[in-house]
Amino acid sequence: MSLPRTMRAVLQPSASSTDLTLTTAPLPTPERNSTEHLIRVHACALCAGELLWPKNFPPAKPRELIPCPDIAGTIVSAPEGSPFRVGDEVYARTNYIRPGNARDYTIGVTDELALRPKGLSWAESAAIPVSAETAWQILFIHAGIVVDGDTDIAAAREAWKGKRVLVTAASGGVGMWVTQLLAKLLGATVIGTCGPDNVSLVQSLGAGEVLNYRETNLLEWGARPGNKVDVVIDCIGRKSLEDAWWTVRDGGVVLSIFQPPTQVRPEDYRGEGVRDVFFVMEPNRKHLEEITKLVEQGKCRPMVDSVWPLEQFHEAFKRLDGGHARGKIVLDLSLNQ
Template sequence: MPKAYVFTRFGGPETEALVDQERPSPGPGELLVAVRAAGVNPVDWKQRSGYARPGQVARELPAVFGNEAAGVVEEVGEGVTGFAVGDEVFGNPVAGGYAAYALLPVAVTAHKPEEISFTDAAALPVAAATAYDGIRQLDLPAGATLLITGVGGGVGVAAAQIARAFGLKVVGTASAGKKDFVESLGAVHVPSGPDFVAGVRAAAPDGVDAVYDLIGGEVLEAAAELLADRTKLITAGGKDIVGRLGGAAVARARTAAILDEVARLVVDGKLNPLVTQTFPLARAAEALRTVEDGHARGKIVIEVVG
């Protein structure tokens, strides 16, 4: 039977299991996709721990991990237009992508350009699309300086490249060991840690025009002090406190059109998903630990053998 990597209850890694899964059937507006690759993101383990976006329906258990996938259309649901069996696609699964098969709603599914591998495409629907939405939300003029906290992870890597494509100067915080990696993105590296604000001021003596925060907590609060205009403070990591700081959470569009735009940046050579490690589905636990432990560099992807 087809395999899927699931969590059987809310909690820690002890709730995870690789299980047999019945092949699902697509409902109206859905595609059944034979998964070739699935991206791994921090939100995956957070959902296992019980996290849900405001207004989001609680996951039915056991729940399949994963929020981004790429593969080949096997079946199309009622009312679906613009997609056919055999199409190569990528998008946000209805309920999990760490599996041999996944259901993708057409509203957040795009055709995969032939120039992009399944592995790279699977890195786009969450991380790169979140990065894109945030850069668009800030709406900075070319030449402005953007600080990205936590630039070394999946969203940060994409945000730095997209910002550079839009003509922005980028300063990014990350561990000292990621200096060369961050600089390869076209960003100025500032070591993370208690003194990062001083490092940012030294790297950008004329100040920063905006902050894209991916850490939250004390890092977000400290970064806010660097801005004269707090409306240019956005976060994907500290939604609980950003309002009182005068900023806002990243406003996610979650549309197929955004996925098309992100894929075009990849095709045009302006965005490299920078998948730094891949794991087979049988080693999904290792892939998830790499991200959950906070040491991932770039994107981690699970590859499913077709």
């Protein structure tokens, strides 16, 4: 197919600046003898805090700072031996070592790509990968409840059965995936925290109890008889994570995707045998394929907060920074073209 010589791209000028600009750039070129695919981007999703990543987590090799790690698009070119063909509709959370996907064409490698779920819009597809894969890796690897990496759903359900789990920011991008996978797939009892406007949403995802963080003090809540949990899954960090330490029973787990939990462990905390976990998700094709199956079976679903044309990236990031999005904020690159 005939390709343009240039494309639109949203660029972060430097690691120390979050003032994005829209520019014109040449198309990326897949490396020869690699697993790189050229992909026409139809939609990409914003990720909370991502404009701070280049400063806090500098890429190993200098690269263009293009945001949006989630992508849904069409394969334009594929390397020899690839399981994907030209024209395949795919989605992924692409690796941080390469520029992101707020551009008309991007690069994705075999081990991070999967065919996107049938029946979804491009925006809904782009809303899935980073949040869902993070949730999957929490529940099937890092929480330590199931055998590391075992994706047998029946075995995982047995392992999680009867567990009480506190999920902070349960209405956020990762939190809503953790909540629905735990409650509807694995059969755990979920206690989710959120703001007053999202209580009904978190209930609909399967949470057995919803705590309005503006009215409920986790320290006090955790001190009440019967409220202790087996696992804390923290998606927000800071004060929320600090207070969540008081909710876990001895021998339990405090896991955060925001920061190492020990950074905010209360000085007078005296719990015993509690394991703390912090990790950064890694794109994984097999995990995304498992999530695709669950979405197509109707066992879990993405949620899109809003969809914006690429040219309105400033408004999209402003919506993200406001902290009140219900689901993912997506850039649709077909709008305004």
